[in-house]
Amino acid sequence: MYKLSGVTKQYSRGKETVHALRGIDLVIEDGDQVVIQGPTGGGKSTLLQMLGALDRPTAGSIEFDGVDIAKLSETKLTRLRAEKIGIIFQSFNLIPTLTAQENVETALAPMGTKPAERRRLAAEALESVGLGERLHHLPGELSGGQQQRVAISRALVKKPKVLLADEPTGALDEGTRDEILALLDGLWKEYGLTFIMVTHDSHIAKSAPRLATIKAGQVTITDQARQTAPVSY
Amino acid sequence: MFLIYLRRELRRRKKAALVISMGLALGIALVITVNSVSAGMTAAQDKVLQSLYGLGTDMTVTKAQTSTTSTNGTPKFSFGAKDDSSKTQSSDNVRVQGFQTLKSTVVTQVSAQKGVDQAVGGLSLSVTKVDGSFTQGKAQSTTGSGQRGSTGGQPKVQGGGADFSVNSYTVYGTDVANLDLGPMTTSKITKGVDFTSSQSNSKVVVVDSAYAKTKKYSVGDSITISGTKFKIIGIATADSGDSTANVYIPLKQAQTLSDSKDLVTTVYVKATDSKQIDTVKATIQKNVSGTTVTTSADLASTVSGSLSTASNLATSVGKWLSIAVLIAAFLVAALLTSSAVSRRVREFGTLKALGWKSGRVTRQVMGEAFVNGLLGGALGIALGLAGAYTVTAISPTLTASLGSTSSGGGPGGGGRPGQQAAAKAIDIALTAPVSVNTIAIAVALAVAGGLIAGTFGGWRASRLRPADALRRVE
Structure with a gap:
């Protein structure tokens, strides 16, 4: 799935240069579940953005299914994100003016899905996460856990190959956190996804099949109880 | 998706949409009112000129001015004395x-x-x-009253007129x-x-x-x-x-x-x-x-009085005021749209992360600005029509003095109807007719205002990189 070779990312902050990633080499197989853990400012979110084709590395290559996405044009990166990558954010990032169903539909819009089909798929995705009764609710009318379920539906409705999650339980209480983690684990297996999650929660990190610890821009991989989901594509 | 998102956003940001629309509306209303009043002024001037020329006349030919030495310019009246004074x-x-x-x-x-x-x-x-x-006076003789040697007074004429x-x-x-x-x-x-x-x-x-x-x-x-x-x-x-x-x-x-x-x-x-x-x-x-030719343009320059003053005001102050207000409205609309994009960086960043193309995000922003422009246009047209209607309803009276500065064949000159008018002022009730052209200009301005504002906002939105947009909120 992913093969990262010497991935470096530098930012300029005034006269200062920040080295977010320093020559990372990493291989993630299809169906892997990898948790990236590290201290704040260690570069974990930057790594996730590279994997999600949201940003380009300063140096090195990121192969996705054999294609170096660091060299792809902006248009091709956009298409890659639209078709193959689902992303979940810590603060849900739902569009506040759109209903739950419409929020899920936003992920299908760039794929050219027809409106009726879009509505049907979005409703199905929300039902699969237990929000069949909340289709027409605005994000402000939903709890944090429900909002994250909408965000998960939005990420999975297009049936991506990869699900990236940036601190998906960071804004939730402990009970809801466990619910969401159980849901994600179930979906990972059900959909046969490659699932990469960033967290600073050591409880989550301990139970992860593969743990990528990132510190000062460098990664160490630990296979704790490696297992892969049955890939369905 | 475009229309649903557009409708929801406009509904959610009613106040911002109203501020942008009202700014544009004010500018457009001013343009309509000033244009209509100017049209009314022109119509009033045309009426004044037509009252001299008549419809369809493009110019008049009169005798070139020469120094008048004729004595027949002084009216003469002949009355003979008659016995019958009552006649x-x-x-x-x-x-x-x-x-x-x-x-x-x-x-x-x-x-x-x-x-x-x-x-x-x-x-x-x-x-x-x-x-x-005429009433003839009557002669009365005066009797002596102590004047020595006087046997009878001189007759004196009394009365008459x-x-x-x-x-x-x-x-x-x-x-x-x-x-x-x-x-x-x-x-x-x-x-x-x-x-x-x-x-x-x-x-x-x-x-x-x-x-x-x-x-x-x-x-x-x-x-x-x-x-x-x-x-x-x-x-x-x-x-x-x-x-x-x-x-x-x-x-x-x-x-x-x-x-x-x-x-x-x-x-x-x-x-x-x-x-x-x-x-x-x-x-x-x-x-x-030996002739002087006067065109309506020559004659228009001789119109003075409150009509002329108001006309000058409408064409100079009114025009520049409209332009200034419009530019200000466009700038405010552009700045507010741009600032709205800044507030929605996370939203647009998320959409880009979901695979929305920059063009789609830009279209969304431009669509919202365009609708604001159209709303502003509709409000502006309503306000402008109300302004023009008020002017017409009040119908302020303007006075036009004609031909006072002309010489030769002009209105003060060669014995033409204009000369008669020169001596008096013509009162014209001002109207403010709103033409289809004015409405078309207003619609075009509304569209332009929306597009300018949308271009600013859309340009900012298109430059957002998904990672930058997400990083800003972290």
Whole structure:
């Protein structure tokens, strides 16, 4: 799935240069579940953005299914994100003016899905996460856990190959956190996804099949109880 | 998705949308009102000029101004002493207005010039009628009262005097064979009938309605001018409320009354092409010597008074005020849209992370700004129409003074109806007509305002990189 070779990312902050990633080499197989853990400012979110084709590395290559996405044009990166990558954010990032169903539909819009089909798929995705009764609710009318379920539906409705999650339980209480983690684990297996999650929660990190610890821009991989989901594509 | 998202966003950000729309609306309303008032001013000026020229007249030809040494400019009245003091005496003085005349052959000469479609001559007269009676004084002898040697006093005249009224009015001799050009075209026959081409030798008159009302004339009555009795066949009402003359008579009759056989004061000219007026003017001035040609543009420059002041205000201050307010409204709309994009960085970043192309995000922002522009346009048109309607409803009266600065063949010059108008001010009620063009301009401005604002916001949104957009909120 992913093969990262010497991935470096530098930012300029005034006269200062920040080295977010320093020559990372990493291989993630299809169906892997990898948790990236590290201290704040260690570069974990930057790594996730590279994997999600949201940003380009300063140096090195990121192969996705054999294609170096660091060299792809902006248009091709956009298409890659639209078709193959689902992303979940810590603060849900739902569009506040759109209903739950419409929020899920936003992920299908760039794929050219027809409106009726879009509505049907979005409703199905929300039902699969237990929000069949909340289709027409605005994000402000939903709890944090429900909002994250909408965000998960939005990420999975297009049936991506990869699900990236940036601190998906960071804004939730402990009970809801466990619910969401159980849901994600179930979906990972059900959909046969490659699932990469960033967290600073050591409880989550301990139970992860593969743990990528990132510190000062460098990664160490630990296979704790490696297992892969049955890939369905 | 585009329309759903658009509708929801506009509904959610009602206040921001209203501020942007109101800003644009104010600018557009001002443009509509100023444009309409300007159109009203132009219409008022046209009415003033038409009251002198008549509809369809592009220029007038009058005699070039010469120093007047004629003595017949002073009205003379002759009254003889009569025994019967109670008997009323009357004397009319008929004068050519301005004392400058052209030969009737000039009309033919002007008609023959290149670019001239039609030329018609007219004669403007001024009539002063004095009516009244003398009362003879009575001689009384005085008896002696202590004056030595006096056997009887010298006779002394006591009592006596004169009681006269003066009635001045204007008469215009019109070419009854060519009634579609000249001053009478600005009046409509409201009672009776108009002249016919066969009435050049008939003693018939058409009286201006305002004058007829004052003198209590009606169709069928008679009016005596310098001893000649004319029958009133029609009452004419001037469109602008201010007529060229009080009484209209056939040209031949006017020439006879004023002893001006084959003379006219003004030749009214219609050009074949209204865009070639200056060329035609030059041609006439070159080929017909001793004449002054005055176009409506020349005459417009002589209009003064509150109409002129208001017109200048509308075209200068009003125009620049509209432009300033519009620019300010566009800038405010652009800044507010741009600032709205800044507030929605995470939203747009998320959409880009979901695979939305920059173009789709830009279209969304531009769509919202465009709708704001259209809302502003609709509000602006409503406000502008209300403003224009208010001006029309109030109909402020403006005064136009004519021809005071002209010399020579201008309105103050060569004995044409304009000269009569020069002495008085014409009151015009201002209206503010809103044309389709004005509405079209307003719609175009609304669209432009929306697009400018949308371009600013869309440009900012298109430059957002998904990672940057997400990083900003972390």
